[in-house]
Amino acid sequence: MGQNYSDRAAQAAVGFSAAGEWKKRLRVRRRRRRENKSPAEEEGRRQPPLSIRQPGLESRPSASFTWESDRRSDAGCSTVPSIQQPCPLRSSTVPSTGADPRPGPDSGSLDLTPGEQRPLSTCQGPAPSTPTAAAPDMRLDGQGGRLRRDMSKCDAAKPGTITRKERVWLEESGKNILGSPNEDLRKILGDAEDCIEGAGQRVEVVAGMGDLSEALDHAVGNWRNENRCCCSTNHHGGVCAGEETTKRPTKAGERHEEVSAGGLSHVTISFAPQSRTDEKMGSNNHTHHCPIEEQWTSDSGIGGLRLTVTPPDTDCAPKTSRSGDSLLNRRGPPLLMNSDTHTYAIPRLIVTQDVSPKRCFPPSLSPQFHETGFSLDVPILCEAESPCSDSGCGGSPVPSLFLRKLSSSSGLSSASSFEESEDDFISSDLEPSGLMVCGPDELGASSTSWRKLKNMVHWSPFVVSFKKHYPWVQLAGHAGNFKAGEYGKILKKFCQCEQQCLEWLNRDSLRPFVPGYYGVIEKEGETYNQMEDLLSEFESPSIMDCKMGVRTYLEEELVKAREKPKLRKDMYDKMIAVDPNAPTEEEHRQGAVLKPRYMQWRETLSSTATLGFRIEGIKRADGTCDTNFKKTKHREQVMRALEDFVDGNKNILRNYLTRLKELRVELEKSEFFKHHEVVGSSLLFVHDSSELAKVWMIDFGKTVRLPNKQTLNHRVPWVEGNREDGYLWGLDNLIHIFSDMVQD
Numbered sequence: 001m002g003q004n005y006s007d008r009a010a011q012a013a014v015g016f017s018a019a020g021e022w023k024k025r026l027r028v029r030r031r032r033r034r035e036n037k038s039p040a041e042e043e044g045r046r047q048p049p050l051s052i053r054q055p056g057l058e059s060r061p062s063a064s065f066t067w068e069s070d071r072r073s074d075a076g077c078s079t080v081p082s083i084q085q086p087c088p089l090r091s092s093t094v095p096s097t098g099a100d101p102r103p104g105p106d107s108g109s110l111d112l113t114p115g116e117q118r119p120l121s122t123c124q125g126p127a128p129s130t131p132t133a134a135a136p137d138m139r140l141d142g143q144g145g146r147l148r149r150d151m152s153k154c155d156a157a158k159p160g161t162i163t164r165k166e167r168v169w170l171e172e173s174g175k176n177i178l179g180s181p182n183e184d185l186r187k188i189l190g191d192a193e194d195c196i197e198g199a200g201q202r203v204e205v206v207a208g209m210g211d212l213s214e215a216l217d218h219a220v221g222n223w224r225n226e227n228r229c230c231c232s233t234n235h236h237g238g239v240c241a242g243e244e245t246t247k248r249p250t251k252a253g254e255r256h257e258e259v260s261a262g263g264l265s266h267v268t269i270s271f272a273p274q275s276r277t278d279e280k281m282g283s284n285n286h287t288h289h290c291p292i293e294e295q296w297t298s299d300s301g302i303g304g305l306r307l308t309v310t311p312p313d314t315d316c317a318p319k320t321s322r323s324g325d326s327l328l329n330r331r332g333p334p335l336l337m338n339s340d341t342h343t344y345a346i347p348r349l350i351v352t353q354d355v356s357p358k359r360c361f362p363p364s365l366s367p368q369f370h371e372t373g374f375s376l377d378v379p380i381l382c383e384a385e386s387p388c389s390d391s392g393c394g395g396s397p398v399p400s401l402f403l404r405k406l407s408s409s410s411g412l413s414s415a416s417s418f419e420e421s422e423d424d425f426i427s428s429d430l431e432p433s434g435l436m437v438c439g440p441d442e443l444g445a446s447s448t449s450w451r452k453l454k455n456m457v458h459w460s461p462f463v464v465s466f467k468k469h470y471p472w473v474q475l476a477g478h479a480g481n482f483k484a485g486e487y488g489k490i491l492k493k494f495c496q497c498e499q500q501c502l503e504w505l506n507r508d509s510l511r512p513f514v515p516g517y518y519g520v521i522e523k524e525g526e527t528y529n530q531m532e533d534l535l536s537e538f539e540s541p542s543i544m545d546c547k548m549g550v551r552t553y554l555e556e557e558l559v560k561a562r563e564k565p566k567l568r569k570d571m572y573d574k575m576i577a578v579d580p581n582a583p584t585e586e587e588h589r590q591g592a593v594l595k596p597r598y599m600q601w602r603e604t605l606s607s608t609a610t611l612g613f614r615i616e617g618i619k620r621a622d623g624t625c626d627t628n629f630k631k632t633k634h635r636e637q638v639m640r641a642l643e644d645f646v647d648g649n650k651n652i653l654r655n656y657l658t659r660l661k662e663l664r665v666e667l668e669k670s671e672f673f674k675h676h677e678v679v680g681s682s683l684l685f686v687h688d689s690s691e692l693a694k695v696w697m698i699d700f701g702k703t704v705r706l707p708n709k710q711t712l713n714h715r716v717p718w719v720e721g722n723r724e725d726g727y728l729w730g731l732d733n734l735i736h737i738f739s740d741m742v743q744d
C-alpha cells in the first residue's frame with residue numbers, strides 16, 4: 001500500500017520480462033495461426049463432459065442432474081442439465097401452468113422456480129393449456145408455465161431429457177436458461193438480490209450441486225456487504241445453512257454452508273430490514289424503490305436450484321406480471337445494407353481538416369469562431385478536464401465533487417489505488433504501436449508522472465491482477481477510474497449520471513445486458529459505483545471494447561464549447577501523435593484544439609461516422625493487446641479486426657451474433673433506451689476458449705435522460721437538436737458484419 005507506483009511497476013516488469021511469457025505466447029499464437037488451430041485444440045483445454053449425479057436423493061429431497069456438456073454460450077444451448085428424476089424439494093404451492101404464481105403481499109411464500117416439482121412435458125403428452133399463444137412446434141412445458149421448450153427437437157425415446165439440440169428458455173424474457181451452473185445460480189441469486197432490495201425478506205436458495213458454492217460465495221458476499229445498499233433501507237444478512245428444520249440464525253456477516261456428500265447445498269439467507277438510514281450513504285440521496293414485477297417473475301426454471309422468497313410485509317409486492325414479451329413476438333429490425341453510404345451532418349462548430357475554407361459559421365456562434373478559422377484566444381487547458389464539469393454527465397445535476405474522470409492532480413493516487421492488486425501491468429506508450437503486448441516491459445521505473453500514466457491508459461490497456469484470482473483488464477477509458485472490488489465486482493469512480501443509469505438499467509428489460517449494480521461505496525475517501533465485473537465468469541478472456549453510436553460527444557458539449565470554448569492541449573497532442581497534419585494551422589499555432597473538434601476528428605478517422613461504432617481496443621486470450629484502431633474505418637478493416645479477435649472461430653462469431661440480436665430486441669423494447677441519449681457508451685465483448693461469448697453495454701457516464709416525453713429512435717441521422725445518437729444504426733451494422741462473417 002505504501003509502495004509507490006513506479007516501484008511496483010518496476011517489480012512487475014522484472015518478473016514479467018524474466019519469464020518472457022508474453023513473447024512466448026505471441027509465438028505460440030502465431031504458430032497456431034499458421035497451423036490453423038484453435039487455442040483449445042492447441043492446449044487440449046476442452047473440458048471432458050462433466051457428469052454430476054446426486055446421491056442420496058431418496059433421503060434428501062432434490063432434483064438430480066446430469067451435466068452433459070462443457071460450458072458454452074447461453075445462446076448456444078449446449079450445456080444441458082437433464083433432469084433425471086424430478087423430485088420436490090419441499091411441498092410448496094406450485095402454480096399451475098399459466099397461473100400467476102406470485103403471492104399477494106400477505107402470502108407466506110413464493111416459489112420462483114417451480115420446475116423441480118414437475119417433469120418436463122413429454123413429446124407425446126398434450127400441450128398444457130396456456131394463455132400465451134404458442135407456435136405450432138412449441139408449447140409450454142410442465143414447469144409452471146413460464147419455461148418454454150422447443151419440443152420439435154425433443155428425443156422421443158427420452159422425453160424427459162433435454163437434448164443438446166433443444167432450446168429451453170424463459171417465456172417472458174426469451175432468455176435461454178441453459179448455461180454454466182455458476183451462471184444459472186448467479187442469475188437466480190441476482191434475482192433474489194433485487195427482491196431483497198425492496199425490503200427485508202427471507203431468501204432460501206437450494207443449490208443441487210456442490211460446485212455451485214463459488215457462485216453462492218459470490219452472491220452471499222454481495223449481500224453481506226453493508227455498503228451495497230442502493231436504497232435507503234439498510235439490510236444486514238444473517239446466513240444459516242443446513243436442513244430447513246435446523247435453520248439457525250447466525251451473526252450478521254457470517255455464512256455457514258453445508259454441502260452434503262451428494263453435493264446438495266442448502267443455504268438460507270435471511271435479511272432483516274433496518275429502519276435506520278445508512279449514514280455512509282447519507283450524502284448520496286438514495287431513494288427506496290420497490291422491486292418491480294420483472295424481478296419477481298423472472299425465475300430461472302433450473303431444476304435442482306430453488307429459490308424461495310418470503311415477501312416482505314410491505315406494499316412493495318408486484319401487482320401485475322409482465323406480459324407480451326414472449327420470444328414468439330420478437331421482431332427483428334430491417335437490416336441496413338448500405339451502411340457505408342450513410343452520412344451525418346457535422347455541426348458547424350467543428351472544423352476538420354478537409355473542410356473547405358469557405359465554410360462559415362452561423363452568427364449565433366461565439367465570435368471566436370469565424371470563417372478564417374478559430375481565433376484561439378480562449379483559455380488553454382493543459383490537462384484533460386473532467387467531463388462531469390466540462391461535458392460528461394450532461395444533463396444531470398452533478399456536483400463537481402463527483403467527477404467522473406480524473407483530473408491530473410488526482411491521477412497518481414488513483415493509480416496507486418490498485419494497491420489491492422498484486423501486480424500492476426501497464427503497457428507501453430503514447431505512441432500507437434499496432435500490436436502491443438500487455439506488459440510493462442517498456443515501462444521504465446521512472447515513469448511515475450500521472451501525465452504519463454494517464455496517457456498510457458488512454459492509448460493502451462491497463463492490465464491489473466486483482467488479488468481475487470483473476471486478471472482484470474481495462475481496455476479503454478480513463479486511468480484511475482477503476483479499483484478492485486470484492487470478488488466479482490469492480491469499483492468505478494462515482495458519477496451520478498452513471499449511477500442513475502445503472503439503477504434504472506438494472507430494473508429494465510436490458511438488465512441481462514448491463515453489469516449488475518451494487519450501489520455506491522466509499523473507499524479510502526473516494527466514492528465509487530460498485531458493479532459486476534463482467535470478466536469474472538471467464539477464463540483467460542478475450543475482450544473487445546466497441547464504442548457505439550455516430551457521435552461521441554453530447555449536444556450540450558457543443559453548446560458549451562460555443563459559449564465557453566476551452567482549448568485542449570492534451571487533445572492536440574493526441575491528435576498529432578496519430579497524424580501531425582491533422583490540426584489546422586491555427587490549431588498548430590495554439591498547440592491546442594477544442595474537445596468537440598478532437599472528438600469529431602476521431603469519429604471521422606475511425607468507423608464511428610460511417611458505421612455507427614468503432615473498435616476501441618482488443619485484448620486477446622494470449623495476453624496481446626491492440627488499441628490501435630483509430631484509423632480502422634472501413635467495413636473490411638473492421639472485419640479483419642473481428643476475425644483476428646475471435647481467432648477465426650465461427651462458433652464464437654455465431655454466439656456473439658446471437659447475443660447481439662438478443663440485445664437489439666431488448667433495446668427496441670427498452671423504456672430506458674427510448675428515453676436516453678446514449679453517447680460514448682461501449683459494448684464489451686468477452687469470450688474464452690470454451691466459446692462462451694457475451695456482450696454487455698458499459699459506460700453510461702454520458703448517457704443522458706431526455707426531457708419530458710421526448711424519445712429517440714436511435715437510427716435516424718443526427719442533426720443538431722434532434723439528439724439522435726445512431727446507437728441502433730451502429731448495432732444494425734455490427735450485426736450485419738457479424739452475419740456476413742458467420743456466412744463467409
Ligand SMILES: O=P(O)(O)O[C@H]1[C@H](O)[C@@H](OP(=O)(O)O)[C@H](OP(=O)(O)O)[C@@H](OP(=O)(O)O)[C@H]1O
Pocket residue numbers: 384385386387390391392405458476477478552571574595599602680681699701702
Ligand atoms: O479515446 P481518446 O482519443 O483518448 O479520447 C477520449 C475519449 O473520447 C473519452 O471517451 P470515453 O470515456 O468514452 O473513452 C473522452 O471522455 P468523455 O467520455 O468524458 O468525453 C475523453 O475526453 P476527456 O475526458 O475530456 O479527455 C477523450 O479524451
Ligand SMILES: Nc1ncnc2c1ncn2[C@@H]1O[C@H](COP(=O)(O)OP(=O)(O)O)[C@@H](O)[C@H]1O
Pocket residue numbers: 473474475476477478479481490515531532533534535543545682684698699700701
Ligand atoms: N463492468 C465491467 N466489467 C469488466 N470490465 C469493465 C467493466 N466496465 C468497464 N470495464 C473495462 O474498463 C474499460 C473502460 O470502461 P469505461 O466504463 O468505458 O470507462 P471510462 O468511463 O473511463 O471510459 C472497458 O473498456 C473495459 O475494459
